[in-house]
Amino acid sequence: MADATAAGDGGLTPAARRILDVASELFYQRGIRAVGVDTIAAESGITKRTLYDRFGSKEALVAAYLGARDERWRAFVESRIAAVPAGSPARVLAPFDALAEWTAPPPSARGCAFLNAFGELPEPDHPARAVVIGEKTWLRDRFRALLAEAGAARPDGLAVQLLSLHEGAVVAYSMAGERGAAAEARAAARVLLDRAVAGG
Amino acid sequence: MADATAAGDGGLTPAARRILDVASELFYQRGIRAVGVDTIAAESGITKRTLYDRFGSKEALVAAYLGARDERWRAFVESRIAAVPAGSPARVLAPFDALAEWTAPPPSARGCAFLNAFGELPEPDHPARAVVIGEKTWLRDRFRALLAEAGAARPDGLAVQLLSLHEGAVVAYSMAGERGAAAEARAAARVLLDRAVAGG
DNA sequence: AGTGATGTTCACAGATCAGTGTAGTGATCG
DNA sequence: CGATCACTACACTGATCTGTGAACATCACT
Structure with missing residues (x-):
């Protein structure tokens, strides 16, 4: 029940949570096309590999x-x-x-x-x-x-x-x-x- | 007086006119960042060199x-x-x-x-x-x-x-x-x- | 004939783009 | 023990991005 990977966070893993938070701020402030996945990965301290493992594509992350x-x-x-x-x-x-x-x-x-x-x-x-x-x-x-x-x-x-x-x-x-x-x-x-x- | 390069077209040369027309349509329909200068040059039948000679930069063209x-x-x-x-x-x-x-x-x-x-x-x-x-x-x-x-x-x-x-x-x-x-x-x-x- | 403006052709630089492949670590769970 | 999951590290692809350099052609005007 006390599953660390899900529950209470929309089913997002900790890394996915960080990515989504950072991406949300960057997309909003700078625009979607202006923000690259490399930037998101760097600013959230998470590797690009994890980003793609969790969200599949930039399109899906935007959605x-x-x-x-x-x-x-x-x-x-x-x-x-x-x-x-x-x-x-x-x-x-x-x-x-x-x-x-x-x-x-x-x-x-x-x-x-x-x-x-x-x-x-x-x-x-x-x-x-x-x-x-x-x-x-x-x-x-x-x-x-x-x-x-x-x-x-x-x-x-x-x-x-x-x-x-x-x-x-x-x-x-x-x-x-x-x-x-x-x-x-x-x-x-x-x-x-x-x-x-x-x-x- | 009957200057072909200016007058009646906002001081734009014929090539600049074409570039601006094509770019306007593309920027509006697809978004500004989504349209590259190569695309604008190709679609308007004018070289990228001319585009930069007339407008100086993509920013200026957007403006x-x-x-x-x-x-x-x-x-x-x-x-x-x-x-x-x-x-x-x-x-x-x-x-x-x-x-x-x-x-x-x-x-x-x-x-x-x-x-x-x-x-x-x-x-x-x-x-x-x-x-x-x-x-x-x-x-x-x-x-x-x-x-x-x-x-x-x-x-x-x-x-x-x-x-x-x-x-x-x-x-x-x-x-x-x-x-x-x-x-x-x-x-x-x-x-x-x-x-x-x-x-x- | 000379000059300047307009435009072409084409190659090129340097950066950035989204996305993948491979290998490995540590933790958890059955 | 063995499997699975979450995540890291890192190199790499192929495309695309804005912008430039240099040489050449065409035309109008003087």
Whole structure:
């Protein structure tokens, strides 16, 4: 049971964990194509042989990086949704609270990892593509469900509007340096939501 | 006066023009780092020597690509702004009309070239970075000016909201496959605008 | 005829890329 | 004991990367 190689770490061996951690940071900060496997191996203090024994290819490592990030982000958003009492229309705005928290302290200025990966990996069959597309469609569907729950009018269209506000706020934050973008997006979302709930 | 090497083509020689056209298409479709100068030279039927004689470096070619695209895009937006009579609050929405037109026919699905470049080129001193950041800040400032012109309340904050809606619509379109994202974003922007002009 | 700009051809440098082959170490488990 | 697993060490392949050097052709203009 107290298996050192698995359990509690997503089934990753210690070396695989280090590789994934280091690769995640490097991919995010410098870009995916800009980081070579030699660099990842060197920075994580693990041999390239082990990297390939654990992940199989750079493509698969990239997919693992984005998959793990996706999982963390979804859990974070869900926690902020759960923090708002069910039945309250403000639940719809919870993803904006999560975003505000995420953009609060460090001006990392590297923006959305999924967006960056999307721009860098146009190959339709790249294993990471499904992950990045899944992340955006998940958020849209999440908005849609929350809107339906709140009894908002036209939940499909409004979900697209809220998704746009959310994604655009990340862009405004990272590219235009708008530190208050998440708060502004939330305020705009509230206006749209109020209208749709009150029956405008 | 009838100088064949300059005039009417941004001062580009015929070979430079071909290189820039081919490189622009390849950079946009496949990503900047994914396209080598050898490929650009081969596909444009021009030698690598000429490429370096005209542009100096790949970095500079990338900057030229984004600079030209920025210029075209700004002119396109300005033309749509000019199409709305001055004094009409709907002028503020003109960039959304431009976006709707741009996302209308082909599901190119490669999204915003500036966003993609931003994700791919984190180096702070890359000559293309100023261009991509300039594009986003320009649009924000344009929104701000149009809002001030329309007498909207809180033009600074609203400009960030409209910028977010605009940029997010591109993301929703390219990544989540939302073909109606531009129209939805425009509708949301109108709600926000009406409120700010009527004095909500 | 002379000059300068434009472009070609082709070889080459030096680095970096993803990925593999082989051999060996130490620990754990049945 | 023997097998398996996780990992190291290290050399190596073949491709691709950005960028350069040198010699030559073509054309326009003066």
